Amino acid sequence: CLQNVDKLLLRGIGTNVVSAQAEATRKEETDEKVGHRSFYAVQVERQEQAERSVLISCPFRVNEKRFHKYLLNHGDINKFFFYESHSVYAVVEFASRESVTSLLEAVAIPIVSDESVVPFKSRLLSLRNLGAVESPNQPVKQCQPQTTIPINELIQRLSKEESIDQQINSLTEAYQLTEENSRLRFLVCSLLKDIAAAYFPECTIKPFGSSVNGFGKLGCDLDMFLDLGGISGYSPKSGLSLEYGMKRANSERAVTQSILSVIGECVEQFGAGCVGVQKILNARCPLVRFAHQPSGFQCDLTSNNRVAMKSTELLYLYGELDPRVRYLVFTVRCWARTHGITSSIPGAWITNFSLTLMVLFFLQRRSPPIIPTLDYLRDLAGPADKNVIEGNDCTFVSDFSKIQVESNKETLEQLLFEFFEFYATFPFSRMSINIRKGKEQNKPERTPLHIQNPFETSLNVSKNVNSTQLERFVALCQESSWLFQQSETNTRRCNGTPIPWGLATLLLPSQVAGIKSRRKRKREPATERIKSLLESLKNKKLSRAETSSAG
Ligand code: CTP
Ligand code: MG
Numbered sequence: 001c002l003q004n005v006d007k008l009l010l011r012g013i014g015t016n017v018v019s020a021q022a023e024a025t026r027k028e029e030t031d032e033k034v035g036h037r038s039f040y041a042v043q044v045e046r047q048e049q050a051e052r053s054v055l056i057s058c059p060f061r062v063n064e065k066r067f068h069k070y071l072l073n074h075g076d077i078n079k080f081f082f083y084e085s086h087s088v089y090a091v092v093e094f095a096s097r098e099s100v101t102s103l104l105e106a107v108a109i110p111i112v113s114d115e116s117v118v119p120f121k122s123r124l125l126s127l128r129n130l131g132a133v134e135s136p137n138q139p140v141k142q143c144q145p146q147t148t149i150p151i152n153e154l155i156q157r158l159s160k161e162e163s164i165d166q167q168i169n170s171l172t173e174a175y176q177l178t179e180e181n182s183r184l185r186f187l188v189c190s191l192l193k194d195i196a197a198a199y200f201p202e203c204t205i206k207p208f209g210s211s212v213n214g215f216g217k218l219g220c221d222l223d224m225f226l227d228l229g230g231i232s233g234y235s236p237k238s239g240l241s242l243e244y245g246m247k248r249a250n251s252e253r254a255v256t257q258s259i260l261s262v263i264g265e266c267v268e269q270f271g272a273g274c275v276g277v278q279k280i281l282n283a284r285c286p287l288v289r290f291a292h293q294p295s296g297f298q299c300d301l302t303s304n305n306r307v308a309m310k311s312t313e314l315l316y317l318y319g320e321l322d323p324r325v326r327y328l329v330f331t332v333r334c335w336a337r338t339h340g341i342t343s344s345i346p347g348a349w350i351t352n353f354s355l356t357l358m359v360l361f362f363l364q365r366r367s368p369p370i371i372p373t374l375d376y377l378r379d380l381a382g383p384a385d386k387n388v389i390e391g392n393d394c395t396f397v398s399d400f401s402k403i404q405v406e407s408n409k410e411t412l413e414q415l416l417f418e419f420f421e422f423y424a425t426f427p428f429s430r431m432s433i434n435i436r437k438g439k440e441q442n443k444p445e446r447t448p449l450h451i452q453n454p455f456e457t458s459l460n461v462s463k464n465v466n467s468t469q470l471e472r473f474v475a476l477c478q479e480s481s482w483l484f485q486q487s488e489t490n491t492r493r494c495n496g497t498p499i500p501w502g503l504a505t506l507l508l509p510s511q512v513a514g515i516k517s518r519r520k521r522k523r524e525p526a527t528e529r530i531k532s533l534l535e536s537l538k539n540k541k542l543s544r545a546e547t548s549s550a551g
Helices: 002-010 015-033 039-051 064-072 097-105 151-159 164-175 179-196 252-270 306-321 323-338 352-364 374-379 412-424 467-485 515-520 526-550
Strands: 053-058 077-085 087-094 124-126 204-208 222-227 274-280 287-292 297-303
Touching: 039 053, 039 179, 039 204, 039 306, 053 097, 053 179, 064 077, 077 179, 087 097, 087 179, 151 164, 164 323, 164 412, 179 204, 179 222, 179 252, 179 297, 204 306, 222 252, 222 306, 252 274, 252 287, 252 297, 306 323, 306 352, 306 374, 323 352, 323 412, 352 412, 412 467
Parallel strands: 053 124, 222 297
Antiparallel strands: 053 087, 077 087, 204 222, 274 287, 287 297
């Protein structure tokens, strides 16, 4: 059985991926003519890179040259980088899958003295140095950052910029996923696929959500979709034919629950580095949640979740249509997180997904619109784009060259200000946000915030949001739009130490954290808030200096 698992691990990518690749190449040719790569093409390329990669935990001081040479014995390397998470890890992408096979043939089973190991082989490896002792003078390796900079550092960085547009650029640069982090996300999916492939050799595990929609921030969770759609059989034309004997269940949901339950158990029992496994099978969308320690990712594994894959593709498309989309989404997401409008803990908060739809809706409402409506994208779709999932029409155009965008010249600064103005006065009590129509619609239900799910149109993606959280959002939009209009906010003042200005001011602690108290209290001027932040930065520096001199 172990040998079988081994074979599965080393097998080439499934036929579904191969044919998908041909399809992707065709699509890619059209998209690249207009300077875009389709979501599909990017996914296939990254998945394929991940299949040729291994993840290796390394001693902190390792002779990089020697290690590299050792790996080259197994074949050419396309990409090789280190990162730190608990310990140092190397991601190694070989030029061919045969090199991974060759490398794995030379991997030993760990010998542990007072414990036992589950002999499940994977592409998560550990580098050991037998015999020769590494020199203690080995330089510490250059590690690729996998987390964002702290907010105070971001505020300082933004304060040095010359314009608000540059600040928005700088924030996005600091927060967006790096090339390396993106590769690591696909590699973790690929490692997980090896576990699931022990039962379903034709399966794939694909990342979705912010890992791939273009709006992911370093450190965001890794949403994964176990795709069994590639499992196919022979299609009989006539005469005698055979069918697989297959277990039946009452519903798709029951099948998904049983599959996730078993895969979740495997991840928990056999998955090296997978800890804190929780099976949340009764949720609307059943999932297995766990932490993948070597990458530091919080993972959510789902199955039968094709609609979410389509909404990921839609968000990616909107982000590619105009660069201002991504800049604005990053800025609004960062602003919301700083003020506790969004949170990593589930609750009555607005989620990043809802917030992104709010930004998209706002951009559709500009005059002229910056991005088109979803109905327009559906009308442009060709026959190959037709996609109906469980009765939900998820059709929209995938060929970027067909999409006409109107010429709107607004700057990022204008747009950010207008975003706050727009939602500071939006009629939330009566109207629903609808990116399909690009126009607010009458609210079909009495929830405080109603944002129509773009594909499952009877659902409200912000159903969880309570009135307190919505009021906080509106109050913060009012405050930020007010701050924007103060000349002290918008002028760069810098003699020596840069003073927070522009976007940096909007990220300072707010005065409207508690709405009720705000109604009674008079607003402190922005200068007071800036002074208090500088004071806190100074104190932090002092205490850091004290700690290091004590050490
Ligand atoms: N999704 C959805 N409907 C919802 C919630 C989520 O279709 N009510 C889909 C969206 O495609 C979303 C993805 O599931 O992007 C993942 O959800 P989530 O992790 O909550 O959002 P992210 O966009 O990944 O943002 P974050 O960085 O906060 O994880
Ligand atoms: Mg997510």
